Structures are given as structure tokens and as C-alpha cells.
Amino acid sequence: xxxxxxxxxxxxxxxxxxxxxxxxxxxxxxxxxxxxxxxxxxxxxxxxxxxxxxxxxxxxxxxxxxxxxxxxxxxxxxxxxxxxxxxxxxxxxxxxxxxxxxxxxxxxxxxxxxxxxxxxxxxxxxxxxxxxxxxxxxxxxxxxxxxxxxxxxxxxxxxxxxxxxxxxxxxxxxxxxxxxxxxxxxxxxxxxxxxxxxxxxxxxxxxxxxxxxxxxxxxxxxxxxxxxxxxxxxxxxxxxxxxxxxxxxxxxxxxxxxxxxxxxxxxxxxxxxxxxxxxxxxxxxxxxxxxxxxxxxxxxxxxxxxxxxxxxxxxxxxxxxxxxxxxxxxxxxxxxxxxxxxxxxxxxxxxxxxxxxxxxxxxxxxxxxxxxxxxxxxxxxxxxxxxxxxxxxxxxxxxxxxxxxxxxxxxxxxxxxxxxxxxxxxxxxxxxxxxxxxxxxxxxxxxxxxxxxxxxxxxxxxxxxxxx
RNA sequence: UCCCCGAUAGCUCAAUGGUAGAGCGAGCGGCUGUUAACCGCUAGGUUCUAGGUUCGAGUCCUAGUCGGGGAGCCA
Numbered sequence: 001x002x003x004x005x006x007x008x009x010x011x012x013x014x015x016x017x018x019x020x021x022x023x024x025x026x027x028x029x030x031x032x033x034x035x036x037x038x039x040x041x042x043x044x045x046x047x048x049x050x051x052x053x054x055x056x057x058x059x060x061x062x063x064x065x066x067x068x069x070x071x072x073x074x075x076x077x078x079x080x081x082x083x084x085x086x087x088x089x090x091x092x093x094x095x096x097x098x099x100x101x102x103x104x105x106x107x108x109x110x111x112x113x114x115x116x117x118x119x120x121x122x123x124x125x126x127x128x129x130x131x132x133x134x135x136x137x138x139x140x141x142x143x144x145x146x147x148x149x150x151x152x153x154x155x156x157x158x159x160x161x162x163x164x165x166x167x168x169x170x171x172x173x174x175x176x177x178x179x180x181x182x183x184x185x186x187x188x189x190x191x192x193x194x195x196x197x198x199x200x201x202x203x204x205x206x207x208x209x210x211x212x213x214x215x216x217x218x219x220x221x222x223x224x225x226x227x228x229x230x231x232x233x234x235x236x237x238x239x240x241x242x243x244x245x246x247x248x249x250x251x252x253x254x255x256x257x258x259x260x261x262x263x264x265x266x267x268x269x270x271x272x273x274x275x276x277x278x279x280x281x282x283x284x285x286x287x288x289x290x291x292x293x294x295x296x297x298x299x300x301x302x303x304x305x306x307x308x309x310x311x312x313x314x315x316x317x318x319x320x321x322x323x324x325x326x327x328x329x330x331x332x333x334x335x336x337x338x339x340x341x342x343x344x345x346x347x348x349x350x351x352x353x354x355x356x357x358x359x360x361x362x363x364x365x366x367x368x369x370x371x372x373x374x375x376x377x378x379x380x381x382x383x384x385x386x387x388x389x390x391x392x393x394x395x396x397x398x399x400x401x402x403x404x405x406x407x408x409x410x411x412x413x414x415x416x417x418x419x420x421x422x423x424x425x426x427x428x429x430x431x432x433x434x435x436x437x438x439x440x441x442x443x444x445x446x447x448x449x450x451x452x453x454x455x456x457x458x459x460x461x462x463x464x465x466x467x468x
Numbered sequence: 469u470c471c472c473c474g475a476u477a478g479c480u481c482a483a484u485g486g487u488a489g490a491g492c493g494a495g496c497g498g499c500u501g502u503u504a505a506c507c508g509c510u511a512g513g514u515u516c517u518a519g520g521u522u523c524g525a526g527u528c529c530u531a532g533u534c535g536g537g538g539a540g541c542c543a
Contacts, residue, residue, distance in 0.1 A: 029502050037502050050503070068494095086503050110479065110493050111504065117535065118479065173541090209543095234541055235469055247543060326539085337539075394543060439543030452536090464534085 001074070005044035009079060010089050020076040021049060021091065022099075024128055027111045028067045036064055038096075040075070043127075046134055046281040050082065050090040051075050063098045069111045070102035070128065116455050123459055123468045131290070134282035135456055138275060139444045145274035146227060146248050146440075149267055155223040155250060160210035162229065165202055166418060173233040174205035175243075206231035210249050211435060212365075212422055215398065218251035218433050219425050225250040235463050239452040240389065242441060244461040251435035257367070257380040257397040260434035261353050264384050264393050265306045267438070268351070273302045275447045283447075291449025297387065298447065300350065307348045310356040311378065314339075317347055331376070334361050335383075337390060344387045351392075355382045364408040365422075366396040367432075382436070389446050395436025402426040 004019040023042030030036045035054035053064050053075075067073070077093040084090070108122045109129060119126035126132045150157070163177050179199040180186065188194040195203045207213075210226035217224045230247040250267075252259055276283065276298050287295045309317075318329035318339050327336045335354065343352045356378040359368060366379035384393035399405040405426055409416050416423060444456040454460035459468045 027503075027505095029500095029505065031500060031502070032498075033500065035501080037505095039503070048503090052501080082501090084501055084503070105494055106478080107494095108478075112479070112492055113504080114479065120535095230543080232542075236541060237469085238539085238541095239537085241542070245543065389543095391543065437543060442543060 003074070006040065006042045006047070006049045007045035009049055009091070010045070010047055010087075012088060014079050015081055015089060016079065018076065018078045018094070019091075020074060021051075022074040023049075023072070025067050025069060025071045025073060026128075027069060028071075030065055034060075036060075036067070038064075038067060038073070038075075040073070041128070041133070043133055043136075046130065046137075046285055047087075050084070050087050051077065051093050051096070052090055053093040053096055057093060057096060059096070059098070064096060066101075067098070068102055068104040068107070070104075070107045070109060070125075071098060072100040073098050116452060120454060120460070121467075127458075130285060131450075132455070134285050135444065135448055135450060136458070138279050138282050138286075138448055139440075139456060141275055141279050142271055142440070142443055142447060143227075145271045146438075148274070149270045150223075150225045150250060153223065155225045156217065156221055158210075158214050158217045158224045158226050160207070160213035160226045160228065162207055163200075163204050164207045164213070165200065165204050166212065174208055175231050175233045177204045177206060208232055209247070209437065211251070211437065214249060214251050214435075215422070215433070216425060218253050218435070219429070219431055222253045223250070224253075237463060239454070240442065240445075242453055242457060242460055242462060245453075245457065246440035248438045248440060249435060251433060253433050254431055255397070255434045256432055257355060257382060257434055260395050260397060260436060261306075261308060261355065261382055261384075264353065264382070264395065264436050264438075265351075268384070268393070268443075269302055271443065272298045272447065276302065279447075286448045286450075290451075294447070294449040301386075304350050306384070307343075307350060307352045309352070309354060311335075311354055311358065312356065312372070312376075314343060314352075314354050318342065321347075332358050332360065340385045340390045341387075344385045344390075349387070351387075352385045353382055354385065355380070357381045357383075359408075362396070364412045364414060365398055365405070367399045367434075368404050368408065380434075384436075386446055389442050392442045392446060393436050393438045395434065397432065397434040400426055400430045400432050402430065 001022060002020060003022045006021055006023060009019055009021055021040060021042065023040045026039045026041050026048050028036060028038050035052060038051040038053060039048040040051055041048050053060065057064060074097045075091060075093050076095045077091040079089055080092050082088060082090040109125050119129065127136060186194040186197045207230060209230060210228060214224055214226045225248060227248045228246065229244055231244050233243065250263065252263060283295060315329055315331050321342060326338060329339055356369060359377045359379045362379045362381045366381050369378045369380060371377050380397035382395050383391050386392045399408060402423065405423065406416060441453045441456050445453055448456065450456050454462065
């Protein structure tokens with residue numbers, strides 16, 4: 001169909017042109033005076049195109065008068081300067097074809113305010129609302145910006161596998177992948193399920209991170225990144241967690257933790273400024289109706305330098321804070337949510353990169369620092385914390401010294417045979433390298449102000465919820 | 469998984485242990501270059517499920533299911 005996106009139809013310099021638009025009626029206001037106002041959305045932008053239809057249309061009485069929210073139409077007409085107040089441009093319809101009618105009695109998305117909880121039960125139709133249309137466009141722009149950022153810097157986009165066989169990547173519970181009959185799986189002599197007869201001839205899982213699989217590419221091709229779906233079978237019931245989410249994981253070659261932190265900061269600033277520049281219409285909506293601080297926050301971050309401090313320094317800040325903690329800060333324990341919020345929202349009021357965490361609370365693959373003067377051992381890990389969301393990025397310099405890595409794996413109780421290829425990278429031409437993971441949905445949350453992560457992914461998967 | 473809160477009309481919510489209501493939406497009518505239009509009328513209910521207390525339960529008790537907030541796990 002030769003149609004003009006509404007985004008283009010609304011350009012003032014198109015006035016006088018005759019165009020065809022297609023979309024879904026958001027609201028229909030009928031006057032018995034013999035004309036109707038149809039507000040049309042086609043997803044190309046936030047704004048609606050008002051179509052004026054009058055009884056000179058052949059199907060006015062029969063069809064147009066019965067149009068209501070949700071109906072799909074194709075309209076052809078002249079773009080004219082609007083006589084009304086709410087819009088500069090509108091269409092004077094010459095022909096309107098009704099593609100799909102709506103049973104107004106049962107159409108769930110009414111022209112009124114709905115709660116996000118209700119709209120989650122209508123995930124197939126919630127995209128027809130202002131909020132979810134805007135979320136989809138911002139999410140798209142963020143994804144494009146992510147690729148732009150890395151591509152312009154020469155990073156290779158690597159597709160790491162969704163199905164993996166390493167069962168302890170150190171990042172949470174995994175979903176099993178199997179084609180065995182769950183009601184009657186084959187069993188070995190000990191009565192255990194015999195996965196050697198499974199599709200892959202071994203136990204397999206959905207990936208919890210592409211990091212281990214992307215490191216070999218980093219250690220041969222240089223700077224790389226992976227960007228894909230990630231799965232965690234944790235029983236997490238929070239507005240910040242999903243069982244299926246998207247993660248961006250760059251891996252920098254010949255790099256240390258400082259390079260990693262530099263990259264993370266530049267990366268976030270690029271993504272945020274892109275959304276600010278290109279998503280103005282949608283962001284204005286979020287700023288007005290969802291979170292009144294979102295524009296100010298994004299601009300502020302773009303202009304300011306991220307705070308960088310070590311875990312030990314952060315502990316000093318927290319320990320001297322005049323404040324009653326639910327969990328008093330203590331060196332060796334992980335930062336609690338209340339601690340992160342204090343640092344980002346009160347002490348510094350901007351993103352904070354915390355580095356060099358105690359080795360005991362971080363995974364085996366992180367580079368081990370020399371013990372400090374008090375003999376405490378840390379690893380070159382970093383978390384990028386932002387106001388409200390908390391941890392948006394987690395990363396580290398990787399341990400590239402074979403002996404240190406092996407002893408760390410022993411400490412963590414891992415079977416080194418399972419990681420033979422990962423260890424091989426440290427045997428043959430090992431290099432210092434570093435990387436991080438950004439949770440896409442948390443980034444979308446941060447840019448839109450949407451409070452619940454289930455509302456920034458099309459079809460959220462959470463415990464007990466895989467409808468749609 | 470733990471703590472707290474909630475579930476009543478299509479949606480958002482009211483309703484001292486005593487006949488279940490409103491707004492919005494929907495249908496019909498009126499009015500209008502309208503714009504979350506406006507005005508009038510009408511229809512619409514197994515009060516989440518299963519037990520229990522009571523003469524009587526939307527309301528009180530127990531268990532469960534689902535949802536929300538907080539915490540943990542993390543991105």
C-alpha cells in the first residue's frame with residue numbers, strides 16, 4: 001500500500017498535499033451535524049492525525065458513524081491547516097475505507113486511563129496505548145544506538161549461543177533444555193535421568209550470559225560485543241527482574257578495569273543523549289505523565305562525570321553516613337539496595353561506578369588484585385549504579401593469568417575440566433581484557449521512567465507468567 | 469523465597485456484620501469545528517476460590533490462587 005506515515009503527514013510543509021494514511025482509530029467524535037473527527041495513530045510517532053470526515057463520504061452513515069476506538073482504516077484526503085486548537089495539521093477525508101471493525105462492547109482498551117497491571121493482561125493490545133507505543137519506540141531507538149555506538153568504534157557483533165552446556169556460569173539458576181519426555185525420561189543404572197540420550201547428548205541450558213562465549217572472539221579479533229536474550233530461572237518477584245531479558249555485553253581487548261569503566265560511561269552517555277535527541281516527543285510524554293524528572297535526569301547525566309570510587313571507599317562513605325540502616329554497611333558484605341540508593345540519590349546524585357569488590361562475593365573469572373595493606377583481597381569488578389534503578393551495568397577485568405584463574409576456580413568449587421576451552425585462552429597468547437553487561441530493559445526503564453520492568457519488554461516472562 | 473498490602477460491574481474504585489453503589493466505558497437519544505468533548509436515559513454483579521464463625525458475611529477467621537510494594541538473587 002502506498003501510504004504516508006502519520007509522522008510525515010504531520011509535517012507542516014505537506015499542507016495542500018493529498019495523501020493516504022492507514023492506522024487505528026484512537027478516538028472517534030461524531031457530530032449529528034453531519035461530520036466526525038477521527039484521531040488516527042499508526043505507530044510512526046506519538047502524535048495522532050485528526051481526520052475530518054463528513055457526510056459527503058459515500059459510506060458516512062453506514063460505516064464512519066459506527067467507528068470507535070480500535071477500528072482500523074485507510075484514509076485518503078488533503079492535508080490542511082486545522083481550524084481547531086489541538087493540532088496544526090489535519091486531514092480532510094475524501095475517502096475512508098474501513099479495514100477492521102471493533103466490537104466496542106468487548107474491546108478492552110477503552111479511551112480512558114488504564115492501570116499497567118490491567119494492560120499487562122492485554123499485552124497484545126496494550127501497544128495501542130500512548131504509553132506502550134512510546135516505550136516500543138524508545139526501546140527501538142536504544143537498541144539502534146547500542147549498535148551504532150559499538151559499530152562506529154569498530155567492535156564486532158558476535159552472536160553467542162542461546163543454548164549452552166556450562167551449568168555454572170556464575171550468574172544464577174538456569175533453565176534446562178531437553179527433548180526428553182519429562183513423564184518418562186531414560187534413566188541410568190543409578191536411577192538418575194540419563195542425559196546422554198538427550199538431544200545434545202548432555203545436559204544443556206539456556207544461557208545466563210554470553211560473556212564466556214564471547215571472550216574467545218575478543219582474544220583473537222579484538223573488541224567485540226554480544227547482544228541477545230538472556231535467561232535466569234531465579235524466583236525473582238520484583239519490578240527490576242525478568243526471567244527472560246536482553247543483555248548487551250561488550251568485551252574489550254588489551255584493556256583493564258579503567259578502560260572498561262571509561263567505555264561504560266561513554267556508552268551510557270551516548271545511549272541517553274541519542275534518546276534525548278531523537279525521542280523528544282515520546283520523552284516529553286514520559287516526563288509529563290510517568291516521571292516528571294526524567295528529562296532533567298537524562299540531561300544531567302549527559303553533562304556530568306560519573307563518580308568513580310572503590311568498594312572500600314564506598315564503605316567509608318556509608319559507614320560515616322548519619323543514617324539508620326536496615327543493614328549496617330560492613331566490609332566484605334555486598335552493597336544493599338539501600339546503600340546503592342544512598343550513594344546515587346543522596347551522596348552524589350548521579351551515576352556511580354563502584355570498583356574493586358571483595359573477592360569473596362564475586363565470580364571466579366574476575367582479575368584478582370594484590371591484597372591491600374590490611375591483607376584484604378579484592379577483584380577488579382565494577383558496578384555502574386544509577387538513581388532509582390540501581391545496578392544497570394555489571395562488569396570486570398577478566399583474570400587472564402592461568403595459575404590465578406585455576407586457583408580461583410578451585411576456591412569456588414568448580415570443575416576445571418568443564419572450562420577447558422576457557423582456560424585454554426589463558427594458555428595460548430593470553431591478554432588482559434575486560435567487559436561488562438548492560439541490562440537492556442533496565443536501560444529502557446531508566447530512559448522512560450517506567451517503574452516496572454514488565455512494562456518495557458513486549459511479552460514479560462516472570463515466575464508463573466508466560467502468557468502471550 | 470521472605471515481609472507487608474490488596475482482589476466488588478468491561479475498567480477505576482465506594483459500601484458500621486443487616487436489600488451491592490458511583491465515575492468512566494458500552495447501548496440509545498440530544499447537542500456541538502470536536503479533541504480524555506458535553507447533557508439525559510438504559511443495560512450491566514456467583515463481591516477471586518474452598519472451608520469456617522454467625523439468625524445473617526462483600527465485610528470476621530483459616531487455607532489457597534492471583535496481583536502490587538519492599539527485601540534477597542542480579543542485569
